[in-house]
Amino acid sequence: MDKEQQIREKLNVIFRNIFDDETLQIYDTMSAADVENWDSLTHINLIVAIEKGFKISMTTKEVQALSNVGELVRLVVRKLP
């Protein structure tokens, strides 16, 4: 399995945990509008959980620029050593 695929799977686990939905499946064009309960509060939980899960730190600007899951995956890939 390539590295990006591993990241996607790990991200999916985090999403399921945060949204408390064991069936949730992430995809690149998925955004807040597509997920019930993805409000600004949950968004913060998600960001902090991802930073913790991958042991990375995103900048304020990077977080604010995110618009869908695909961008999130690419950001995590870039951040990882």
Add this chain to the structure above:
Amino acid sequence: MLKPSRLDYFELAKEAKRLDPASCTRTIRLAILGDCATQHLATIVRVLFHRIGVNVILHEAEYDTIEIEAFDPSSALHEFKAEFIVLLNSSEKAKVRFYDHGEDKSDFAAQTVAKLASIWDALAAQGAKYIIQSTYVLPHERMFGNYDNKVPTSLQGVVQHINGGLIAQARNRKDVLINDVDYLASYVGRKHWFDEKLWALAKSPCALELLPVLAQNIVDVVVASLGFGVKCIVLDLDNTLWGGVIGDDGLDGIRLGHLGDGEAFHELQLFLREMKRRGIVLAVCSKNDPETARRPFRDHPDMVLREEDIAVFVANWDNKVDNIRTIQSTLNIDFSSMVFLDDNPFERSIVRRFLPDVMVPELPEDPAGYVKALSELNLFETTTHSEVDQQRTGLYRDQARREVDRLSFSNLEDYLRSLEMKAVRSRFDAFNLPRIAQLIQRSNQFNLTTRRYSEAECQAFMEDRDTAFPFWVALKDKFGDSGLILVAICRLAADAVQIDSFLMSCRVLQRGVEQLAMNEIVAVARARGARRVTGTYVPTAKNAMVRDFYKTFGFRKLSERADGMTEWEVLVDEYVPAFVHIELVEPVA
């Protein structure tokens, strides 16, 4: 209830989706107002309350609307009628105002304190029972380096001045309690506390993972104000109070003071002695021969605690569960107000298993960490403090001696006569308000309605001479002074005297004090020309002992609700005064 030492934010956030208010035994109305975002925090606060059976009806103010909520009479907060109002003020906002304040910052701190005090006044006028004010966390910035502290108008100087001012004002007000966020931040490290990115993104008062620490602190303060609190610490001896085993190592072999790791035990004893001075009763529960166990208390030069510091001393070879039960019944307190300290994991687990209400903190293997472990759990939160606290150990020691004496009498009347009891009763007075409020907060078992009036509310009763008759009773006997042990609050209607609250310390059960007080209430009713005295019993998890209280005084039951609440009445003319063996004496001026 013992708090787990680590609270995971994400677990709590998940738990928030599965709360079941119906499972709670108590409901409170709580408002959270902040100049930072409070939604994440509020979620965790609800979960932590739910874990201890308290359902929170929450009012969350919009972001940064403290002043509007407080001062605008049409605000949602006015409508909400909160019992508890949590005020959360962030250093980030204070910093912005500080920087904008212009060249002369000399009045900044005083202005900030005055503003908050005026907000407290407005909130109190809305009927809030308690206002829980945060302290400001010292920011990172130092314009002068270490010299900041010497410049009163520096950012560091100003924030410290504000915190000092808030605390000084709060000391003069019973309705303002402090949520010492600066303490929390310092404990975990301010570097970890502040999360600059989360502030930028969401105005979060601290790092997300530290929100549970902040939430728990708020819960601790509220819970203490509801009357839950630790009254007694039960202590193991060997390897808890000193290093080594007194039975094996002997008086000069145990480690205390400067011998080996004795310093750590010395430090724990100093901490415990201070707890005793603040009103926590100390008891000993040790597997030892009684004489051997007492020897260090009598003869070891480095012992801080002495025999007179211990209210109940139990040393034998029985199991600790039974011995803790003995201590509990001697002191007549709830298991849930007891903390058990023991270095031995086996003893800890057996006590946890059989006495689940007793708090049994994990202690680290190294005694050097004992005091830190206890401090971290914040077990000793309280919302009142009075002079009598400091005498409590003596009161309980007297009680233990009475128990022994009682057994030598074959009948109760003879025993009561032999006690030479004297009582003082008085309308509420300013001097005794702290003690009155404290008894109201702490009495659970002998408490007819469990209405937890604050000190400010007690003062209002005191001043209301037209429609309220609130009084207290103090008792002493040949063994000692029990102090103020009964509080009753009566409402005066045209035709009836209504007993709103009637509660008594369980230290003076079966002594005739409640009879004396009831005689007094009926006498007041008669003097006012009222025809009836009425009373209510509101059942709680702990007050079953007074379910038939009114019946024993000849009251008639008027009604009974499905939840067990009952209403009672007696006609003044048919009341037969109870005979008591207590002499009434005048208060000493």
